[in-house]
Amino acid sequence: MVPLLPVAEAQSRLLALAPPVGIEQVPLARAAGRWAAQDIAALRTQPSADLSAMDGYAIRFADMPGPWEVIGESAAGRPFPGTIGQHQAARIFTGAPLPAGADTILVQEEAAREGARLALSGEGPPHPGRNVRRKGLDFSQGDVLIADGQRLTPARLAVAGTGGHASLVVRRPIRVALAATGDELIPPGTPVGEAQLPETNRLMLAAQLADLPVETIDLGILPDRLDALEAAFRAVRADVLVTTGGASVGDHDLVRPALEAAGATIDFWRIALRPGKPMMAGRLGDAVVVGLPGNPVSAFVTAQLFVRPLVAHLSGATDPFPPTRPALLGEPLPANGARTDYLRAELREGRAFASTIQDSSMLRTLARAGCLIVREPHAPPARAGDSVEILDIA
Structure with missing residues (x-):
């Protein structure tokens, strides 16, 4: 008897069956949950100028401890156009550009102002540059913001947009065909006879993949007939074909012979895994085939360990396996x-x-x-x- 394949080896062999799919360029709003297909570098520097990190007054640290004359104001989107000279200050707000000549922010809680006259009322800034966000503090033009193969999370989309990108190069969605096999299976919600069972594996698997960039193709419930299974498998046009049921060695377990009759090559079958031992994998034309057990818990576990990582791998993920x-x-x-x-x-x-x-x-x-x-x-x-x-x- 052929020994059972260890889980890690089966996972590695499954991913080796197919490289990542082709790329496309999509707007930022459509890139969520995809994987970057190339390094994404900043097209601009952030911040693009020295900015105030606090509400207060822009001053020269050399003029401490004051007093100062307030000669203008700098707000986000409305910078002060002049230059701060000796013992001069400009009212400034968080996120506003630091005026020319100034190098430090005196926070408003430590300032006393009467008209244009400004005096120190607290300890004041301890050193030059206090409360200033320097140009390029977050990143500089040319810095890699997102590496090839990283998933585009909400935060990564935000940094890509701030870095000047309106669209990103990603892998195209993965076409996943789902088929359940078994004469005993019926759609959920229909009357159930003693020898029948509501089929929920396709629903469950589609939900397990819902957060991934997939296009699901529902092949329905296929009967336990070799000719029907072979015909259905021959007609599949997908990146991944996932079947549930019929993967063991009984007289009615026809998925493997039907796949082979349709032209599939089976790379491995039976894994040292509980639940899910009779899982199989191979190729059918351009599709990777994953034959899952029919028992729902076995199907769920093997989908977590194999189908989700396969979809992530095809999508370009560098680390597709679920962490423990x-x-x-x-x-x-x-x-x-x-x-x-x-x-x-x-x-x-x-x-x-x-x-x-x-x-x-x-x-x-x-x-x-x-x-x-x-x-x-x-x-x-x-x-x-x-x-x-x-x-x-x-």
Whole structure:
């Protein structure tokens, strides 16, 4: 029997099946959640001039401790046009350009003014340049603001816009086709017979990918017939084909033979993973194929570990895999077996409590879970209070 593939090796082999997709240039407002397809450098310097960081008065530090004559005003968008000379000052507001000749801001809380006369009423600035935001404090023209392969978060979009960009070069959206297989499956909300089951994997997977730059193609529920599956797979035009169900070795598990009949090559099948062992991956024409188990929890976990990272990789991400973080166990766990375990768990008061029953058909425990506890192969028993790695899913 072929040994089960370790999770990390399966993840690496999956991403190796396809390089990132082509690029396009989109307006900033449409770039949210995409990945940068090239380094994004500043087209301008920010701030573009020395600015006041406080409301107060622009002065020459050499004239401390005053007094001064107020000769004008500088506000954001309306700078003072003159020059500050000896024992002169200009009223200034936060974000306003520092007038020529001035080098320091005397904050208004430490100033006393009568008409044009200004005097020091507190300790005053301790050194030249106090309360001044120097030109280029944030960044200078030519600085790389966002690296190739970084995701365009709200803050990164803001810095790109401030850096002078109205549009950005990103990877195009990923076309993901979703198919469920099984004669027992029916649409949610329809009457359910004893041998039937509402099909929710496509809905769940689409929701798992909703925050990524994807165009979802719904192939519907496909019957357990080799000819129907082969025909459906041959017609797929997508970057990724995700199937659920029919991935194991039973007489009615027809996804693999149907894929191969349609021209697919299978790169790997069966992973040292619980839940989700019978997952497969390969290529069908231009598409990467990911065959997920039909059990909903298995489908969810394998989508988190494989489908989401694949979409991020195709989108140009340099680090597409979901991060884990340490947490304390709320209750003891037994020793683990030969596969990497991902245990549904609830987070309560900062501690992770694994669900009592981990059957991969039980959606209610998944719905309650806020994380997955990651148990490495052959991990020893763990006690309450021990540190474990968790994968947040809520």
